[in-house]
Amino acid sequence: MAAVISDTAQEWVLVGALEDIPPRGARIVRARAGTIAVFRTSDDEVYALLDRCPHKGGPLSEGIVHGCRVACPLHGMYIDLASGKAVAPDEGEVLRFPVRVEDGKVYLGLVAEG
Amino acid sequence: MKKQLVMVGNGMAGMKTIEELLAIAPDQYQITVFGAEPYGNYNRILLSPVLAGEKTIDDIMLNPLEWYAENGITLHAGKEVIEIDRHGRRVIAADGTTAHYDRLLLATGSVPFMLPVPGRDLDGVITFRDIHDVERMLDAAGKYRRAVVIGGGLLGLEAAYGLLRHGMDVTVVHLMDTLLERQLDAPAGALLKASLEARGLKFAMPAQTEAILGSERVEAVRFKDGSEIPVDLVVMAVGIRPNTALAQRAGLYCERGVVVSDTLQTFDPKIYAVGECVQHRGVCYGLVAPLFEQAKVAANQLAGLGFRYYEGSVTSTKLKVTGIDLFSAGDFQGGPGREELLLQDPAGGVYKKLVLKDDKLVGAVLYGATADGSWYFQLLREGTPVKDLRETLLFGQTNLGDAGHGGVNQVANLPDSAQICDCNGVCKGTIVSAITEKGLFTLDEVRAHTKASASCGSCTGLVEQLLAHTLGGDYSKPTVKPMCPCTDHSHDQVREAIRRQHLTSLKAVFEFLEWKNPDGCDKCRPALNYYLIATWPLEAVDDPQARFVNERNHANIQKDGTYSVVPRIWGGVTTPAELRAIAEVAEKYQVPTVKITGGQRIDLLGVKKEDLPAMWADLNDAGFVSGHAYGKSLRTVKTCVGSEWCRFGTQDSTGCGIALEKLTWGSWTPHKFKIAVSGCPRNCAEATIKDFGVVAIESGWELHVGGNGGVKVRATDVLCRVSTQEEVLEYCAAFMQLYREEARYLERTAPWIERVGLSFVKSRVVDDEVGRKALAKRFHESQRVFQKDPWAEHATAERARTFMPLKEVI
Numbered sequence: 001m002a003a004v005i006s007d008t009a010q011e012w013v014l015v016g017a018l019e020d021i022p023p024r025g026a027r028i029v030r031a032r033a034g035t036i037a038v039f040r041t042s043d044d045e046v047y048a049l050l051d052r053c054p055h056k057g058g059p060l061s062e063g064i065v066h067g068c069r070v071a072c073p074l075h076g077m078y079i080d081l082a083s084g085k086a087v088a089p090d091e092g093e094v095l096r097f098p099v100r101v102e103d104g105k106v107y108l109g110l111v112a113e114g
Numbered sequence: 115m116k117k118q119l120v121m122v123g124n125g126m127a128g129m130k131t132i133e134e135l136l137a138i139a140p141d142q143y144q145i146t147v148f149g150a151e152p153y154g155n156y157n158r159i160l161l162s163p164v165l166a167g168e169k170t171i172d173d174i175m176l177n178p179l180e181w182y183a184e185n186g187i188t189l190h191a192g193k194e195v196i197e198i199d200r201h202g203r204r205v206i207a208a209d210g211t212t213a214h215y216d217r218l219l220l221a222t223g224s225v226p227f228m229l230p231v232p233g234r235d236l237d238g239v240i241t242f243r244d245i246h247d248v249e250r251m252l253d254a255a256g257k258y259r260r261a262v263v264i265g266g267g268l269l270g271l272e273a274a275y276g277l278l279r280h281g282m283d284v285t286v287v288h289l290m291d292t293l294l295e296r297q298l299d300a301p302a303g304a305l306l307k308a309s310l311e312a313r314g315l316k317f318a319m320p321a322q323t324e325a326i327l328g329s330e331r332v333e334a335v336r337f338k339d340g341s342e343i344p345v346d347l348v349v350m351a352v353g354i355r356p357n358t359a360l361a362q363r364a365g366l367y368c369e370r371g372v373v374v375s376d377t378l379q380t381f382d383p384k385i386y387a388v389g390e391c392v393q394h395r396g397v398c399y400g401l402v403a404p405l406f407e408q409a410k411v412a413a414n415q416l417a418g419l420g421f422r423y424y425e426g427s428v429t430s431t432k433l434k435v436t437g438i439d440l441f442s443a444g445d446f447q448g449g450p451g452r453e454e455l456l457l458q459d460p461a462g463g464v465y466k467k468l469v470l471k472d473d474k475l476v477g478a479v480l481y482g483a484t485a486d487g488s489w490y491f492q493l494l495r496e497g498t499p500v501k502d503l504r505e506t507l508l509f510g511q512t513n514l515g516d517a518g519h520g521g522v523n524q525v526a527n528l529p530d531s532a533q534i535c536d537c538n539g540v541c542k543g544t545i546v547s548a549i550t551e552k553g554l555f556t557l558d559e560v561r562a563h564t565k566a567s568a569s570c571g572s573c574t575g576l577v578e579q580l581l582a583h584t585l586g587g588d589y590s591k592p593t594v595k596p597m598c599p600c601t602d603h604s605h606d607q608v609r610e611a612i613r614r615q616h617l618t619s620l621k622a623v624f625e626f627l628e629w630k631n632p633d634g635c636d637k638c639r640p641a642l643n644y645y646l647i648a649t650w651p652l653e654a655v656d657d658p659q660a661r662f663v664n665e666r667n668h669a670n671i672q673k674d675g676t677y678s679v680v681p682r683i684w685g686g687v688t689t690p691a692e693l694r695a696i697a698e699v700a701e702k703y704q705v706p707t708v709k710i711t712g713g714q715r716i717d718l719l720g721v722k723k724e725d726l727p728a729m730w731a732d733l734n735d736a737g738f739v740s741g742h743a744y745g746k747s748l749r750t751v752k753t754c755v756g757s758e759w760c761r762f763g764t765q766d767s768t769g770c771g772i773a774l775e776k777l778t779w780g781s782w783t784p785h786k787f788k789i790a791v792s793g794c795p796r797n798c799a800e801a802t803i804k805d806f807g808v809v810a811i812e813s814g815w816e817l818h819v820g821g822n823g824g825v826k827v828r829a830t831d832v833l834c835r836v837s838t839q840e841e842v843l844e845y846c847a848a849f850m851q852l853y854r855e856e857a858r859y860l861e862r863t864a865p866w867i868e869r870v871g872l873s874f875v876k877s878r879v880v881d882d883e884v885g886r887k888a889l890a891k892r893f894h895e896s897q898r899v900f901q902k903d904p905w906a907e908h909a910t911a912e913r914a915r916t917f918m919p920l921k922e923v924i
Contacts, residue, residue: 013921
């Protein structure tokens with residue numbers, strides 16, 4: 001399979017194996033759009049967000065992942081991994097990137113969603 | 115089909131129960147609410163500020179009408195339930211509306227008590243209970259001049275103050291010779307009276323009202339001694355009575371209130387009751403905090419969980435009159451078997467009385483300086499032994515060494531622009547408006563909405579004061595603080611379960627204690643990981659994903675996402691070769707800032723994550739190990755040069771410091787742990803603000819514990835004196851192990867010692883030789899597992915790979 005699969009407006013890249021990402025953790029991918037954090041939850045859901053907390057720019061990839069959330073390591077703001085939005089009452093939103101897992105391999109879309 | 119839950123009474127206690135129930139069992143019931151008032155649920159305790167013109171009705175709405183619809187709740191506002199058909203299990207409202215129930219919740223509140231005097235039915239005689247009463251008072255204030263408030267209790271004084279603010283000439287009539295006699299003793303009552311008189315209130319006391327005079331509208335009030343005062347408005351605020359009428363008609367057993375058990379069930383098990391209408395273990399409550407505690411229990415029982423029980427509440431009071439600071443809690447009158455500590459400063463307008471029994475605080479009255487109210491209340495509720503604090507207890511928590519906000523003790527008098535939270539820059543006005551507009555009741559809610567007290571926590575006392583002042587002491591302070599929202603168990607309970615049930619993994623804890631979130635959260639996972647490895651060092655597996663970023667990456671994250679690297683420099687003593695090696699590493703990795711730390715080491719700042727493993731390998735090659743400058747662990751051992759060089763030195767402080775650091779490095783502790791060793795009593799290593807401090811004396815060493823130089827400056831307590839360095843090491847290991855086993859996660863030694871008492875620490879570490887040796891032995895056992903250099907472990911190729919990006923696609 002090619003490393004880059006073309007889609008209509010999306011550019012998919014094979015970034016690694018699912019097992020390279022620790023459960024309840026994240027790894028980063030350096031891309032033109034910036035650093036992208038790829039998260040893996042305890043039930044092996046995978047999400048990708050720009051690695052910049054909307055609060056003060058903290059690296060979300062270093063936060064503690066619990067359920068479908070990550071707590072920013074700098075000041076503890078919660079970001080919902082699926083929506084990229086800060087959990088109320090906090091406000092803010094971070095860019096989301098599409099990601100999918102096939103045969104234990106993680107493919108990341110380099111064009112942000114929404 | 116869902117079961118039907120019907121609630122009668124759309125007030126604060128009832129709605130809090132519904133909110134709690136929705137949070138834990140959202141789909142269990144179809145809920146119907148009947149309320150006699152035509153509004154949503156509002157914050158009744160803020161009616162006084164509405165009357166005083168400091169808030170509006172909109173400010174104090176808690177659940178507007180839309181909220182009910184959004185949550186699928188049928189609300190019958192303005193419909194009073196007049197009958198409960200217990201056989202048919204339905205309620206009937208005055209307009210004929212009926213509703214079937216599987217469970218019924220009564221929250222009918224209380225009714226104001228009317229004095230049985232002639233003339234009480236006259237126009238212009240009102241009570242102070244709901245929005246309608248406030249509207250009538252505001253209307254009267256616009257038309258008339260003279261008001262009499264009968265009753266010198268909390269409600270009466272707040273009503274009087276509100277009317278005064280609207281320009282009325284107000285006289286308070288009180289039966290007793292002390293204002294607020296249920297909350298204050300005589301001296302504090304006198305101070306309050308003088309202060310209110312200075313604001314323009316008049317008092318007739320002691321005075322008994324005999325009759326209210328007038329033909330249609332009230333014209334005068336006559337007292338028992340025959341004197342009269344002319345008046346246009348009478349507010350009756352002599353007390354409240356549980357509203358039991360509906361329950362009594364339904365044949366439910368009532369005394370003063372509807373009698374309920376610890377599960378908040380009435381004598382009909384299908385019918386629950388909460389709030390001011392109930393009588394529990396002989397007590398009826400009229401403040402919000404106990405009602406909220408009842409709400410939590412009732413929701414837990416209604417949800418079928420059945421593990422919470424209501425065992426009664428200790429209450430505290432504040433008066434909601436702007437600019438008057440007053441606090442009381444518990445049994446403040448004193449009596450046989452009680453001791454009183456008293457501080458009186460009439461010129462300064464300060465009065466403090468603390469009542470002790472068996473070395474525990476059982477009551478407090480504060481007037482004029484109430485900053486420590488929440489601290490005293492906490493000591494009182496937790497039954498903390500205060501023997502070791504006696505000498506300074508009256509002067510407050512600041513005199514335990516807390517210089518964080520030492521200067522401020524009257525938030526009531528601060529302007530709205532005063533900054534309360536110095537970390538996040540949150541002002542008083544922001545906090546107060548969040549409390550009222552968003553309907554906040556707890557410290558956690560204020561933290562979530564304003565960020566005040568959410569960083570270093572040193573302003574927590576001030577924020578609690580603001581909560582108390584805004585809500586009138588009625589704010590909810592849980593008896594047992596749950597560890598985090600994932601559980602109802604406290605730190606101590608969780609730890610006990612780990613110990614007793616021999617739980618050795620996060621998964622086992624989550625399962626045994628029925629954690630609400632399968633992953634836990636960022637608050638509980640690091641705490642549990644610590645408790646597991648501290649309790650079962652040989653069995654528990656350290657989970658990196660349960661570690662905060664710094665401990666996971668073995669470096670301190672900085673504001674820009676880079677890291678700082680601090681090699682260990684034993685006892686602060688180094689060599690030219692070591693300094694050269696650090697210099698070379700700094701140049702090789704282009705470290706932008708090199709800084710000497712307060713702990714006598716060198717900080718290399720601005721390092722990229724992917725450079726960390728290689729840098730560590732280079733530092734390892736030069737003989738360095740990690741300085742753990744990032745961990746809840748032993749940080750540094752600071753020393754002065756001591757007898758080796760100093761003309762005043764009495765012992766070899768550097769040698770002792772290095773031995774201590776070799777003993778303790780790599781140990782994980784509840785919070786960071788700092789040590790210092792000074793070579794003589796001049797104490798150049800500042801050992802008396804460290805967690806464990808050693809000061810050399812001619813005859814040996816003086817050991818100090820519980821110091822802190824951070825947010826709350828606290829000088830150490832002297833533990834004991836010993837003669838040899840071997841003893842210093844043994845006492846240090848024992849003290850650290852006791853702290854590791856007993857303190858809560860993120861609790862520094864200073865607050866821990868204040869909580870458990872120095873006597874406890876001495877009894878375990880100094881007086882009990884066998885126990886001390888056992889503690890030290892457990893410390894050594896743990897060190898055999900954990901005293902290893904994390905840098906060396908992570909510098910291996912396999913681990914280093916995880917510090918790199920997964921992929922670069924640029």
